[in-house]
Amino acid sequence: SQQGEEDPQALSIQEGENATMNCSYKTSINNLQWYRQNSGRGLVHLILIRSNEREKHSGRLRVTLDTSKKSSSLLITASRAADTASYFCATVIYNQGGKLIFGQGTELSVKP
Amino acid sequence: KAGVTQTPRYLIKTRGQQVTLSCSPISGHRSVSWYQQTPGQGLQFLFEYFSETQRNKGNFPGRFSGRQFSNSRSEMNVSTLELGDSALYLCASSALAGGGYEQYFGPGTRLTVT
Numbered sequence: 001s002q003q004g005e006e007d008p009q010a011l012s013i014q015e016g017e018n019a020t021m022n023c024s025y026k027t028s029i030n031n032l033q034w035y036r037q038n039s040g041r042g043l044v045h046l047i048l049i050r051s052n053e054r055e056k057h058s059g060r061l062r063v064t065l066d067t068s069k070k071s072s073s074l075l076i077t078a079s080r081a082a083d084t085a086s087y088f089c090a091t092v093i094y095n096q097g098g099k100l101i102f103g104q105g106t107e108l109s110v111k112p
Numbered sequence: 113k114a115g116v117t118q119t120p121r122y123l124i125k126t127r128g129q130q131v132t133l134s135c136s137p138i139s140g141h142r143s144v145s146w147y148q149q150t151p152g153q154g155l156q157f158l159f160e161y162f163s164e165t166q167r168n169k170g171n172f173p174g175r176f177s178g179r180q181f182s183n184s185r186s187e188m189n190v191s192t193l194e195l196g197d198s199a200l201y202l203c204a205s206s207a208l209a210g211g212g213y214e215q216y217f218g219p220g221t222r223l224t225v226t
Contacts, residue, residue: 097167
């Protein structure tokens, strides 16, 4: 079964609005990563947050991690039509090398 | 630096055949992983290789196999293809193994089994 559960499954917003996606997982992790995928193409790495970190920023992206609740959130501020894509969280578990365990993803649609 | 390349990009095969997919990682990257993506099961881990050794394997039948060469290029093979093997197969490379590093994905090979 998937380690990560993402919420919502789909999100539709207007350009300029903020988009928040949530990810929950089941077991203790080494780190959690967020990826973006455009229309069934390759995944693009967005951000990696380690288990001892609580928040990380990268440009318009803000990721939080709450290991006590086993959850993470990705916030995209001032969204653009080009942000339209599927977003996946992926966890890395200790002693499982580089294996990424993906959630089912959130499909984000940003309307101009 | 050139990104991760995968060949072929598209492939159509018939049930019972076998297929080999190829992945060239980013120059200097020694870790290569493979994932299968389907609408029903999502993204699932197949294998991870580092320095020609398989370090990790997902929960797939033995029909799925892989290898890594001394130049870090990797291939995966699927024998006796089934309709359910139709999927996007993604390869990812990382500078080091251990999971503490971001992974760079290729564009994928879309396999259709008829």
